Amino acid sequence: MAGVAQRTRFQALCQALRPDLVRFAFWLSRDRDLAEDVVQETMLRAWKARDSLQDEASAKPWFLTIIRREYARSFERKRLLTVDVDELIASEEPTLAAADDENLRELRAAIFKLSAEYREPLVLQVLMGYSTAEIAAELGLSNAAVLTRLFRARQQLRVSCGEDTRLDPEES
């Protein structure tokens, strides 16, 4: 039986990290309800495996790895083979909407439309503050592959949002 102090500490940690974990799961799944489910299940798995977390400073990447596994499991269970992005955007309108800022909504919709191979490293870098090497380790890619994906992700977003891309470099 875990001690009260350990449980309290763990719960506080979960609570503190939860907003970013839900955001990560949301951008991964593009489904708010699924994101909430995945995070909840992640926390349960994390609790069961809490002894493997040596250092609270590394809790966030530890949780993110579990979230990615959980999401993969849910994906397999649901067998979501095809996705209509416009339907997804419509169904997640409350989350994508930004009061008084149509540009922000447009950018969120553009992120939705990015393929997962570009969206995921971008979210890890921009939202989670991962370095290229950390993204590469998490996704099992080379550093060069991560950088290419990040480059393409931003390039596509800029085009989708009607940014001035005249100075953007071409893909080599």
Add this chain to the structure above:
Amino acid sequence: MNCVQYRRSLLEDPQHRDTGKRRHVQGCPECARYTEQIRAFESRLQHALRVSVDPRSGNRGGRPTARVWPVRWLAMAASVAAAAVIVGSLWLAASERSLAAAVVGHMPEEPQAWSNTDRPVAALKLEAVLRDAHLRLKADAGLVTYASSCSFRGHQVPHLVVQTRVGPVTVMMLTHETALTAMHFDESGYQGMIIPMPHHGSMAVLERGAAIDMHTVESVALQVENALDWTA
């Protein structure tokens, strides 16, 4: 490094800087303009990814979840979630709100900091304030018009003001205050955010007045964060 290599690297990782990049952009006005464009876009991207999340619970309206959990797991989930809501929200709310409240509470102590001015603070003064916190600020942090070493919760911390087109924005480097995650606050006429600075505590960025613009706060936060150079 040529222009194409520089711009490509900017699209790969706008936060990453090294000597080669700095040297290139200093000698290339077009790439300097491009850097500004990309930084502005990056700031919007950060904002866009930070969708609103209720930090206190897993409650959600709308569609039912597609998954049916085994009863044992459901019971565990309910137990963990409920306890997390109660204990965690008390802990989190207390620590983060109290930090935000302390930052806001410090503001009336230095009303002169909020002046609208285009006169930069003396470089030596800025350097001295930052040195105490083992910090340097690169030139692209923006127009810093105020710098003071302030006593905050038992430590001396840099208190800076950066001028923007909508007015002054205050930045406090809370090197002794750990924040696990970024949070926004709205207290007593001040709005801002506290951002974790891994291994260096946190940073509070805030604005006041009727025309508060959180985009500006976030842009200044990003701008200052990019310009920080830790010396220890």
